[in-house]
Amino acid sequence: DQQVKQNSPSLSVQEGRISILNCDYTNSMFDYFLWYKKYPAEGPTFLISISSIKDKNEDGRFTVFLNKSAKHLSLHIVPSQPGDSAVYFCAATDDYKLSFGAGTTVTVRA
């Protein structure tokens, strides 16, 4: 049972423009949300997180937005750079186990 869903398997964006990645969850108990970035044949690396008491968290070029009523979060990357080309995973938890989405492959075009 997939509790975290990323419905867009891929996203192509031009360098310098905004990348918007979306994520939906079904478990209303989730109260901590994270985004990870993964390159091929490597482990995922943590990007940014947000607690359910907030609706926005920003770290440099990365901003995560949380809409609890819609059970939806999004990651904005501005501006997109070639090094941002990777797979992005959304994750959620209400304890110490993270549930991950299927990932969105981002390709940044020059």
Next chain:
Amino acid sequence: SQTIHQWPATLVQPVGSPLSLECTVEGTSNPNLYWYRQAAGRGLQLLFYSVGIGQISSEVPQNLSASRPQDRQFILSSKKLLLSDSGFYLCAWSAGSHEKLFFGSGTQLSVL
């Protein structure tokens, strides 16, 4: 600083052979430890997690098992591999509840 080591990086095994993947964490005490698997073109599936020595919880019924013989050591095993066990296996640790996970570099397992 904390580091996580996972090996081997690549493994090719015949069907029916045993498996042992090892993961160790340095620079922290009593971490929560995890094994995830990423099948081709799919997301990260939690296989096992441990909140302490000898405490193992299984998320998905399968022919894999996990053990935690020491505080910072986590082992993934199988007595007989299946073709469906192929995938990218990731070990991870966290400091506790509502904490981010730190992942190892992964093991690409191909069962032929």
